[in-house]
Amino acid sequence: METGSTKQRILEEALGLFSLKGFDAVSVEQIAAAVGIKAPSLYKHYKSKQAIFDAIFVQMQHRYDAQAAAMELHLSNAGCDGEQFAGIAAADLTRRVQALVRFSLHDEFVSRFRRLMTLEQFRTPELAALYTQRYVTRILSYHEELFRGLIARGELRGADPRAMAWQYVSPVLVLLSICDRQPEWEDAAMKELEAHVRQFQAVYEGGK
Amino acid sequence: METGSTKQRILEEALGLFSLKGFDAVSVEQIAAAVGIKAPSLYKHYKSKQAIFDAIFVQMQHRYDAQAAAMELHLSNAGCDGEQFAGIAAADLTRRVQALVRFSLHDEFVSRFRRLMTLEQFRTPELAALYTQRYVTRILSYHEELFRGLIARGELRGADPRAMAWQYVSPVLVLLSICDRQPEWEDAAMKELEAHVRQFQAVYEGGK
DNA sequence: GTCTATATCCAGATAGAC
DNA sequence: GTCTATCTGGATATAGAC
Secondary structure, eight states, X not given: OOHHHHHXXXXXXXXXXXHHHOTTTOOHHHHHHHHTSOHHHHTTTOSSHXXXXXXXXXXXXXXXXXXXXXXXXTSTTXXXXXXXXXXXXXXXXHHHHHHHHHHHHHOHHHHHHHHHHHHHTTSOHHHHHHHHIIIIIHHHHHHHHHHHHHHHTTSBOOSOXXXXXXXXXXXXXXXXXXXXXXXGGHHXXXXXXXXXXXXXXXXXXXXX | OOHHHHHHHXXXXXXXXXXXXXXXXXXHHXXXXXXXXXXXXXXXXXXXXXXXXXXXXXXXXXXXHHHHHHHOTTTTTTTSSSGGGTTOOXXXXXXXXXXXXXXXXXXXXXXXXXXXXXXXXXXXXXXXXXXXIIIIIHHHHHHHHHHHHHHHTTSBOOSOHHHHHHHHHHHHHHHHHHHHHOGGGHHHHHHHHHHHHHXXXXXXXXXX
16 A cells, blocks of 8 residues: 555556557546546656656666566677577577567566557657567567577578578567467467477578 | 548548557547648548548458459469469569568558558457458468468478468568568668578478 | 545537538 | 537646545
């Protein structure tokens, strides 16, 4: 019942509503009702509806940074020297991508924030760039460097590592977007994902 | 200046605004201003803001059907007997996908409608299903059957045609979505697309 | 911190003159 | 078909009691 709890619940309920209907379609009164208070009380915690939206982004950035540190340790410097790929066999790719997808789908904050970004991506060039960077470019670049390293070490058949990254990553992104709008697809999506990874490995595994 | 012209201009201006900001964020007055009339005059052409939205969908369905008849002649019955693939060499795939992407990006009605769908996809299960069906499933199924036929005819290396379709189609969809939010990416996207098709052909071309 | 009451604004939509 | 004037409802946000 303390301040922090209500303040946090406002963020969570607002994100839940924003991610379904978009910022404009959600009223402050709806957010307040979801929290269990009246709309005017909400203004004791945030000075405006926009401030709630902004706070969601700040919190998401913190979570993203923490997650990046934990799961994607080498995301930004994957291509420095190749040393960080020691011990990463091609067979590990399956586990890695499955873990990433499951987390992206099941973490409420992450999946809701992604849907919110999907709904607001055309608002400003900054949001558009953030979307592409976070949900495409970084993942793509990471895999490109990963494949480049695996090819160099002879664990994958030689080929254009960037094109390989597109082939590998894109189906995952598309399946994620399908599950975002149709959660009932999840089981089917995981099967498609499995077949996709199997096919990818069959094509590229066993270099030299 | 006749009725039909104004009525059509309302649809086009409304679609342009909806596709940028979403249905809720656009006011009837904004639409009217874009057309060059006052808001009340607009109600002589459509009985409500929602009616404009619905009319956009009806018109898009007509365009989609016409386009499907012209460009994707065999989309819905591609797998019937394999006969319709006569004369389709693997090399034709590049031209086909490039034509599809260019059309999807440059046709104002098609690209704006796709952005509108992106913004409204979470509204109802029907819109979600329509989005997946139109922008993923149909394209995917078409290519799956196409590859199945090409493999049977020995023009592509034998493999899982569905997984091949995911690998082939997904990068195209992701690049499209990037260009939708960041049009300045188009040149880069076409280059990525070219490399993607080249890589796909290098991997799968030459069956038997 | 929460409430009721209210101020202010703006949106969708209608009435009726021209 | 277009306009001005207006109705009505709902939204953000504030004031002030408890």
